[in-house]
Amino acid sequence: MNIEDLKKGLLEGNTRYLAKSITLIETTNLSKRENADRLLNSILPYTGKSLRIGISGVPGVGKSTFIETFGKFLTSIGKKVAVLAVDPSSKISGGSILGDKTRMQELSKDANAFIRPSPSGESLGGVARKTRESILLCEAAGYDVVIVETVGVGQSEIAVASMVDCFVLLQLPGAGDELQGIKKGIMEISDIILINKAEADNKPKALLAKKQIENALHILKPRADKWQVRVLLVSALKNEGIEAFWKTLRYFETHMKNNGLFFEKRKEQSVDWMYKLLNDEIMRIFKSNENVKKKLPDYIENVKSGKENPASATKKLIAEFFKDNHN
Amino acid sequence: MNIEDLKKGLLEGNTRYLAKSITLIETTNLSKRENADRLLNSILPYTGKSLRIGISGVPGVGKSTFIETFGKFLTSIGKKVAVLAVDPSSKISGGSILGDKTRMQELSKDANAFIRPSPSGESLGGVARKTRESILLCEAAGYDVVIVETVGVGQSEIAVASMVDCFVLLQLPGAGDELQGIKKGIMEISDIILINKAEADNKPKALLAKKQIENALHILKPRADKWQVRVLLVSALKNEGIEAFWKTLRYFETHMKNNGLFFEKRKEQSVDWMYKLLNDEIMRIFKSNENVKKKLPDYIENVKSGKENPASATKKLIAEFFKDNHN
Numbered sequence: 001m002n003i004e005d006l007k008k009g010l011l012e013g014n015t016r017y018l019a020k021s022i023t024l025i026e027t028t029n030l031s032k033r034e035n036a037d038r039l040l041n042s043i044l045p046y047t048g049k050s051l052r053i054g055i056s057g058v059p060g061v062g063k064s065t066f067i068e069t070f071g072k073f074l075t076s077i078g079k080k081v082a083v084l085a086v087d088p089s090s091k092i093s094g095g096s097i098l099g100d101k102t103r104m105q106e107l108s109k110d111a112n113a114f115i116r117p118s119p120s121g122e123s124l125g126g127v128a129r130k131t132r133e134s135i136l137l138c139e140a141a142g143y144d145v146v147i148v149e150t151v152g153v154g155q156s157e158i159a160v161a162s163m164v165d166c167f168v169l170l171q172l173p174g175a176g177d178e179l180q181g182i183k184k185g186i187m188e189i190s191d192i193i194l195i196n197k198a199e200a201d202n203k204p205k206a207l208l209a210k211k212q213i214e215n216a217l218h219i220l221k222p223r224a225d226k227w228q229v230r231v232l233l234v235s236a237l238k239n240e241g242i243e244a245f246w247k248t249l250r251y252f253e254t255h256m257k258n259n260g261l262f263f264e265k266r267k268e269q270s271v272d273w274m275y276k277l278l279n280d281e282i283m284r285i286f287k288s289n290e291n292v293k294k295k296l297p298d299y300i301e302n303v304k305s306g307k308e309n310p311a312s313a314t315k316k317l318i319a320e321f322f323k324d325n326h327n
Numbered sequence: 328m329n330i331e332d333l334k335k336g337l338l339e340g341n342t343r344y345l346a347k348s349i350t351l352i353e354t355t356n357l358s359k360r361e362n363a364d365r366l367l368n369s370i371l372p373y374t375g376k377s378l379r380i381g382i383s384g385v386p387g388v389g390k391s392t393f394i395e396t397f398g399k400f401l402t403s404i405g406k407k408v409a410v411l412a413v414d415p416s417s418k419i420s421g422g423s424i425l426g427d428k429t430r431m432q433e434l435s436k437d438a439n440a441f442i443r444p445s446p447s448g449e450s451l452g453g454v455a456r457k458t459r460e461s462i463l464l465c466e467a468a469g470y471d472v473v474i475v476e477t478v479g480v481g482q483s484e485i486a487v488a489s490m491v492d493c494f495v496l497l498q499l500p501g502a503g504d505e506l507q508g509i510k511k512g513i514m515e516i517s518d519i520i521l522i523n524k525a526e527a528d529n530k531p532k533a534l535l536a537k538k539q540i541e542n543a544l545h546i547l548k549p550r551a552d553k554w555q556v557r558v559l560l561v562s563a564l565k566n567e568g569i570e571a572f573w574k575t576l577r578y579f580e581t582h583m584k585n586n587g588l589f590f591e592k593r594k595e596q597s598v599d600w601m602y603k604l605l606n607d608e609i610m611r612i613f614k615s616n617e618n619v620k621k622k623l624p625d626y627i628e629n630v631k632s633g634k635e636n637p638a639s640a641t642k643k644l645i646a647e648f649f650k651d652n653h654n
Contacts, residue, residue, distance in 0.1 A: 044633050270630045274630050282648075306371050310597055
C-alpha cells in the first residue's frame with residue numbers, strides 16, 4: 001500500500017489503516033523503514049492532541065481489568081481510547097501483557113477503542129521506540145486518550161514515563177510488606193498513585209496503604225512542576241473511583257498547562273528520544289564497521305586478561321573506526 | 328615528573344606518588360591523558376590483588392564513622408587500606424563526602440591507610456571512570472583492601488557496584504518507615520547488609536530491622552552466584568561486629584572464588600567499562616563534529632516544534648556526521 005493511501009485512511013480514523021501503519025513502523029526492513037519515516041513526518045501536523053497516560057504496576061495488581069474499566073468509562077463519555085503496551089519480556093514469554101486475546105474482552109469489542117499488544121522480539125530500546133511512534137499514529141487517527149501499559153519491573157517504567165504526559169502507578173491495598181515493593185525511583189516518576197481492589201473487606205487495608213504511601217511521598221523532595229502527587233482508591237472490579245481518577249487526570253493536565261510545562265515536557269521528551277536514537281544508531285554503525293569487527297575480539301581479550309586498560313583499548317578501537325576517514 | 332619515576336614510586340608504595348598518579352589520571356588535559364594511559368598500562372601486571380569493597384548508605388547512616396572503625400581494624404590486622412569515593416554531587420556542594428578534612432581523622436593519620444576524596448567537577452561517568460582507575464593505582468601501590476564509598480542515592484550505587492567485588496549496604500536500625508528507604512534495586516546489588524548503630528537502646532530495633540530485611544530478601548529471586556545475602560548488626564561507634572563483618576567478607580570472597588565467579592566478574596566489569604567508554608567517546612566525537620555542530624540546533628528545533636520526527640532527524644544527522652567519509 002502506498003504512503004498516501006495509508007495516511008488518508010489513518011487520518012479518517014480507520015482502525016485497519018492504523019493497524020497497518022503500526023505494522024509498518026514496526027518493520028526492521030530498511031526500505032520499508034524509509035516509508036515509515038515518510039509516513040511519520042507527513043502525519044506529524046495531526047499529532048499531539050491526545051492525553052498520553054502511562055499505567056504501571058506489578059503483576060497481579062489488576063492492570064488489565066483496570067484498563068478495561070477505565071477504557072469503557074472513557075468511551076462512555078465520548079472519548080476514543082487507544083491502548084498500547086511496552087513489554088520487552090514479550091520476546092521471551094511470547095507476550096506476557098496484552099498478547100492474550102482473552103484480556104480486555106469488552107473493551108476490544110468497543111468501536112471507539114483500539115488495542116495493540118507490545119511489539120515483540122525486541123530490546124527495551126526497540127519496543128520503546130515503536131511505542132512512541134505508535135502514539136503518534138494513534139493521535140493522527142483521532143484517539144483522544146492513549147494509554148501505554150507496562151509491567152512494574154525495571155527500566156520499562158522509566159521508558160514509559162519518558163513518553164507520556166502523566167504516569168500512573170497501580171498499587172495493591174495492604175501496608176508493611178507490600179509497601180516494600182514500592183521503589184523510591186518509581187514513586188519519583190509517578191504523578192498519580194491508585195490503590196486498586198479497594199473494595200469490601202479490602203477497604204481498611206487500602207486506606208492504610210494510602211496513608212503510608214502519602215507519608216512516603218512526603219519524604220521525597222518537592223517537584224519542580226509543583227504537582228502534589230495524588231493517592232486515590234479505586235475498584236476496577238466494582239467500577240468505583242474511576243470518574244474521580246479521570247477528574248484528577250484532567251486536573252493534572254490543567255495544572256501542567258497553566259504551569260507552561262505540559263508542552264515543554266513533550267518537547268524535552270522528543271529531544272531526549274532523538275539523542276537516544278542517535279546514540280543507538282552510532283553504536284550500531286561502530287559495531288558493524290569492518291575494521292572494528294576485525295579487532296574488537298582481541299581488545300576484549302586483552303582487557304579481560306588485564307593486558308590493556310579499558311581506556312587505551314577504547315582509544316585504539318576508535319582509531320580503527322576512523323582509520324579510513326577524517327572525523 | 329616522568330612516567331617511569333611515577334611508576335617506580337607507586338610500586339614502592341609511596342603515598343605521595345600514589346596521590347600524584349591519581350591526580351594524573353584525573354586530568355582532562357589530552358597530552359597528560361596519554362601519560363595517564365601509559366602509566367595505567369605499565370602498572371596493570373601489578374594490579375588485581377586487593378579485595379574491592381563498595382560501601383553505601385543514606386546520609387546519616389554513619390558511613391564515615393564505620394569506614395574509620397573498619398579501616399582501623401584492617402590496619403590493626405596488618406592490612407593496608409585505601410578509601411576512595413564516588414560522589415557526583417561534589418561538583419555542586421563542593422564535596423559532600425570525604426571532602427571534609429575532619430572526617431576519618433584517626434584513619435587519615437594511619438601510615439597504612441590512604442584516603443582520597445571524590446574527583447570533583449564531573450559527571451557520574453567521569454567520576455566513575457577516575458575511581459575505577461584509582462583502584463588500579465592503589466592496588467599497584469600494594470593496598471590489600473580498597474573501599475569505595477558512595478552516597479545512597481540514585482545511579483552512583485550502580486556505578487560503584489560495577490567496579491567492586493563486594494557491595495555492602497549500611498542501614499539504620501528501625502523498621503517500617505525506615506525500611507521504605509530500601510529500594511528493591513539496591514537490595515538486588517547488595518552482597519552484605521549491615522545494620523549500623525546497633526548499640527544499647529537501638530538493639531531491639533536493629534534486630535527487628537534485620538528480620539524485616541531478611542524477609543524482604545526472601546522475595547527476591549535466587550542469585551545466579553548462589554550467594555545468600557547476609558544481614559549483620561554492627562556498631563561503628565562501639566567497635567562491635569566489625570570482625571564478624573570482615574569474616575563474612577572473606578567468606579564471600581572464598582565463595583566466589585570457589586564458584587569460579589570472582590575473577591569472571593572482574594573480567595565482565597572491565598569489558599562493560601570499555602563499552603561504556605567507547606560509547607561516551609564516540610558521542611563526544613559526534614557532538615564535536617563540525618557538520619553536526621552546524622546542523623544540530625536546527626534539528627533540535629524541528630523535533631521540538633514537531634516538524635520532524637526524531638527517527639528521521641537522527642538519520643539526517645548521522646548522514647551529516649559521515650558526509651566526508653566512508654563508514
